[in-house]
Amino acid sequence: xxxxxxxxxxxxxxxxxxxxxxxxxxxxxxxxxxxxxxxxxxxxxxxxxxxxxxxxxxxxxxxxxxxxxxxxxxxxxxxxxxxxxxxxxxxxxxxxxxxxxxxxxxxxxxxxxxxxxxxxxxxxxxxxxxxxxxxxxxxxxxxxxxxxxxxxxxxxxxxxxxxxxxxxxxxxxxxxxxxxxxxxxxxxxxxxxxxxxxxxxxxxxxxxxxxxxxxxxxxxxxxxxxxxxxxxxxxxxxxxxxxxxxxxxxxxxxxxxxxxxxxxxxxxxxxxxxxxxxxxxxxxxxxxxxxxxxxxxxxxxxxxxxxxxxxxxxxxxxxxxxxxxxxxxxxxxxxxxxxxxxxxxxxxxxxxxxxxxxxxxxxxxxxxxxxxxxxxxxxxxxxxxxxxxxxxxxxxxxxxxxxxxxxxxxxxxxxxxxxxxxxxxxxxxxxxxxxxxxxxxxxxxxxxxxxxxxxxxxxxxxxxxxxxxxxxxxxxxxxxxxxxxxxxxxxxxxxxxxxxxxxxxxxxxxxxxxxxxxxxxxxxxxxxxxxxxxxxxxxxxxxxxxxxxxxxxxxxxxxxxxxxxxxxxxxxxxxxxxxxxxxxxxxxxxxxxxxxxxxxxxxxxxxxxxxxxxxxxxxxxxxxxxxxxxxxxxxxx
Amino acid sequence: xxxxxxxxxxxxxxxxxxxxxxxxxxxxxxxxxxxxxxxxxxxxxxxxxxxxxxxxxxxxxxxxxxxxxxxxxxxxxxxxxxxxxxxxxxxxxxxxxxxxxxxxxxxxxxxxxxxxxxxxxxxxxxxxxxxxxxxxxxxxxxxxxxxxxxxxxxxxxxxxxxxxxxxxxxxxxxxxxxxxxxxxxxxxxxxxxxxxxxxxxxxxxxxxx
Numbered sequence: 001x002x003x004x005x006x007x008x009x010x011x012x013x014x015x016x017x018x019x020x021x022x023x024x025x026x027x028x029x030x031x032x033x034x035x036x037x038x039x040x041x042x043x044x045x046x047x048x049x050x051x052x053x054x055x056x057x058x059x060x061x062x063x064x065x066x067x068x069x070x071x072x073x074x075x076x077x078x079x080x081x082x083x084x085x086x087x088x089x090x091x092x093x094x095x096x097x098x099x100x101x102x103x104x105x106x107x108x109x110x111x112x113x114x115x116x117x118x119x120x121x122x123x124x125x126x127x128x129x130x131x132x133x134x135x136x137x138x139x140x141x142x143x144x145x146x147x148x149x150x151x152x153x154x155x156x157x158x159x160x161x162x163x164x165x166x167x168x169x170x171x172x173x174x175x176x177x178x179x180x181x182x183x184x185x186x187x188x189x190x191x192x193x194x195x196x197x198x199x200x201x202x203x204x205x206x207x208x209x210x211x212x213x214x215x216x217x218x219x220x221x222x223x224x225x226x227x228x229x230x231x232x233x234x235x236x237x238x239x240x241x242x243x244x245x246x247x248x249x250x251x252x253x254x255x256x257x258x259x260x261x262x263x264x265x266x267x268x269x270x271x272x273x274x275x276x277x278x279x280x281x282x283x284x285x286x287x288x289x290x291x292x293x294x295x296x297x298x299x300x301x302x303x304x305x306x307x308x309x310x311x312x313x314x315x316x317x318x319x320x321x322x323x324x325x326x327x328x329x330x331x332x333x334x335x336x337x338x339x340x341x342x343x344x345x346x347x348x349x350x351x352x353x354x355x356x357x358x359x360x361x362x363x364x365x366x367x368x369x370x371x372x373x374x375x376x377x378x379x380x381x382x383x384x385x386x387x388x389x390x391x392x393x394x395x396x397x398x399x400x401x402x403x404x405x406x407x408x409x410x411x412x413x414x415x416x417x418x419x420x421x422x423x424x425x426x427x428x429x430x431x432x433x434x435x436x437x438x439x440x441x442x443x444x445x446x447x448x449x450x451x452x453x454x455x456x457x458x459x460x461x462x463x464x465x466x467x468x469x470x471x472x473x474x475x476x477x478x479x480x481x482x483x484x485x486x487x488x489x490x491x492x493x494x495x496x497x498x499x500x501x502x503x504x505x506x507x508x509x510x511x512x513x514x515x516x517x518x519x520x521x522x523x524x525x526x527x528x529x530x531x532x533x534x535x536x537x538x539x540x541x542x543x544x545x546x547x548x549x550x551x552x553x554x555x556x557x558x559x560x561x562x563x564x565x566x567x568x569x570x571x572x573x574x575x576x577x578x579x580x581x582x583x584x585x586x587x588x589x590x591x592x593x594x595x596x597x598x599x600x601x602x603x604x605x606x607x608x609x610x611x612x613x614x615x616x617x618x619x620x621x622x623x624x625x626x627x628x629x630x631x632x633x634x635x636x637x
Numbered sequence: 638x639x640x641x642x643x644x645x646x647x648x649x650x651x652x653x654x655x656x657x658x659x660x661x662x663x664x665x666x667x668x669x670x671x672x673x674x675x676x677x678x679x680x681x682x683x684x685x686x687x688x689x690x691x692x693x694x695x696x697x698x699x700x701x702x703x704x705x706x707x708x709x710x711x712x713x714x715x716x717x718x719x720x721x722x723x724x725x726x727x728x729x730x731x732x733x734x735x736x737x738x739x740x741x742x743x744x745x746x747x748x749x750x751x752x753x754x755x756x757x758x759x760x761x762x763x764x765x766x767x768x769x770x771x772x773x774x775x776x777x778x779x780x781x782x783x784x785x786x787x788x789x790x791x792x793x794x795x796x797x798x799x800x801x802x803x804x805x806x807x808x809x810x811x812x813x814x815x816x817x818x819x820x821x822x823x824x825x826x827x828x829x830x831x832x833x834x835x836x837x838x839x840x841x842x843x844x845x846x
Contacts, residue, residue, distance in 0.1 A: 013669075124684065125683045148701065177703075177704050182679070183701075184669055254702060255703050340708075341703055359708075359731050363731060367726065376747060376754070381686060383654065421752070494682070593751055
């Protein structure tokens with residue numbers, strides 16, 4: 001594999017948007033990078049971490065996004081170029097600090113500070129479709145949005161220069177289809193700034209007195225607006241007097257181009273592509289929109305540009321009084337979900353009253369027949385050998401036997417799949433990182449109001465450190481009656497096995513002190529029990545006993561993520577097979593039906609359970625599930 | 638036959654964990670080397686946990702392209718699981734599309750819990766064939782198991798694609814990319830898989846309309 005940090009100016013590489021951003025930071029001479037993993041942003045800091053030693057930079061996975069931005073800001077205050085990346089949910093966590101940082105500025109010799117935030121329209125891997133561009137407008141933070149991996153690299157680089165010039169941090173916003181898509185990127189030169197960190201102690205970097213700093217913030221924005229008006233990341237292509245102009249940003253730019261080409265409207269439609277979104281490049285937009293009487297806005301998630309185009313039109317003295325602005329508010333494009341090229345083609349076709357046929361009626365009919373008769377969904381599920389499948393099996397049994405209608409509150413990780421078809425939907429409230437514990441502290445107080453239901457919060461090892469600890473302290477201090485189960489699989493598994501404060505290695509692969517969560521909880525005064533989730537009987541019994549105690553109790557279900565184990569050990573622990581003589585087949589079906597392991601289907605002819613050798617990880621847990629002893633395992637030597 | 642449309646739209650689908658991302662990278666890099674504007678849209682994150690995953694790969698000589706294929710506009714669908722071939726045909730299929738399927742049914746979790754029924758294999762094969770201009774079926778996972786590594790089913794399918802000459806890519810182009818992508822000890826296995834896929838497609842079932 002070639003390194004992202006290699007010197008090869010001029011080479012064209014196929015890079016994922018997130019890798020391109022990382023390369024942009026390297027080309028800008030970044031020295032200090034932080035983040036917390038979350039799809040669709042994880043590969044940015046991951047890529048930097050992978051080349052940290054080679055490039056001579058410092059990279060960390062921070063405990064959470066707020067800490068990440070604080071750590072990066074410190075490096076900037078001391079003169080280094082610093083960087084942080086996160087998903088939109090993460091910027092919510094960091095915003096308290098970021099809002100104040102935007103007021104304080106970066107101090108006397110602040111190094112360029114760039115933050116990347118990745119939105120996830122469609123909620124492919126997120127609990128919302130939040131549009132982070134509003135943070136930029138509400139907090140007066142400058143924001144750029146690239147239309148491709150190539151531009152993502154260039155913009156990231158430029159954002160460092162801007163940050164130093166205007167003494168404030170800059171946001172780069174991407175969406176899933178920029179971050180996780182790959183495209184050609186021309187590599188530039190890597191800058192080794194080699195700056196020595198030095199913090200000027202003659203200052204105090206702070207937003208207080210707020211009113212005075214608010215003036216600075218608005219003045220900064222006015223100056224940035226001037227730079228943005230001239231930026232080549234904003235451009236117009238198309239006829240002199242188009243019938244309609246598509247204003248587009250981000251990946252919408254490519255879809256708009258494709259729509260114009262597919263409908264052969266190059267002579268009637270112009271494209272006004274915007275890359276500097278906040279402060280809104282008002283004069284530039286006004287100048288170009290004066291060429292037309294109709295506008296279609298193509299952007300991801302909310303009608304953000306649409307709002308400011310309408311405001312511009314309302315206040316303008318040069319724009320046509322009857323300028324029509326189409327987009328999400330007019331219903332030409334959907335408010336929900338991500339953009340797709342065909343949605344843009346159809347919107348444009350509607351406005352030009354032309355027909356767009358994606359396939360002929362008879363093929364469409366055949367497709368709909370086949371779909372109706374044969375197509376079924378494929379829900380996400382735990383991998384074969386995943387400790388969570390066994391953990392949830394035991395939790396289900398313990399809650400059933402406990403018999404008081406107990407329930408789980410949860411948060412974000414692979415174990416969240418419990419609420420998908422993989423699981424039995426034991427988690428009854430599921431919101432944000434660490435929120436399962438916060439909710440449980442509240443539920444655990446409801447005994448005084450007549451509740452008799454036990455409440456059990458579940459979190460992962462990474463979310464335990466990320467934001468569960470303050471809630472746990474709250475529970476202990478306020479004498480809440482709750483249990484916490486930490487599903488400790490020794491990795492930030494969902495996003496690609498990144499390090500966290502409990503792992504014995506850091507982001508750059510160096511040895512690191514692993515924080516012992518059992519000791520930590522014990523020192524706080526919780527009752528702590530550790531169990532191996534593959535020991536189903538023992539785990540169920542331990543949980544049942546804990547549920548009877550009226551205090552804060554912690555059960556750590558500890559077993560390494562199967563994908564990590566396999567990568568390290570390179571062979572399964574057991575060979576597993578089904579004894580067809582003993583298997584009752586479809587008359588029973590208990591193992592396949594209730595354990596739902598993807599490696600344990602059945603033979604469609606004999607109807608007996610079988611092990612799919614291409615999928616089985618050899619964990620052997622199903623051996624304990626079968627009521628007839630028909631599943632057999634043998635240790636692999 | 639090489640597809641001459643521009644952009645060229647290739648869908649790669651499967652079940653999370655089967656290695657479809659590797660395929661899109663290998664093909665994407667090779668096409669980039671040939672001077673195409675390439676864009677690859679991918680499913681990452683939660684869908685990788687046993688869900689339906691797909692890559693959209695697009696290549697144009699004329700203009701930069703976006704990472705998603707419009708509905709009904711795929712030229713080729715490579716799929717590592719037959720139910721996923723059908724899913725992709727429903728979304729991207731058209732009367733000109735070629736499909737290559739690893740006929741290795743993996744039951745979705747809703748089938749394991751008996752909420753849904755997996756389609757009968759013959760009916761599934763027939764539906765795929767009916768919606769494709771030409772449909773190829775390989776047991777790539779079976780061949781992979783014989784090589785001791787079921788994960789190379791993806792490269793076996795790629796071998797099938799290369800031998801059909803649908804893309805402006807040769808075996809040598811792919812070999813070069815395999816050598817750049819894998820450590821030396823894995824290169825040999827993957828080259829074996831590539832050859833196996835190329836050989837077996839000739840002797841395998843093609844259903845043409």
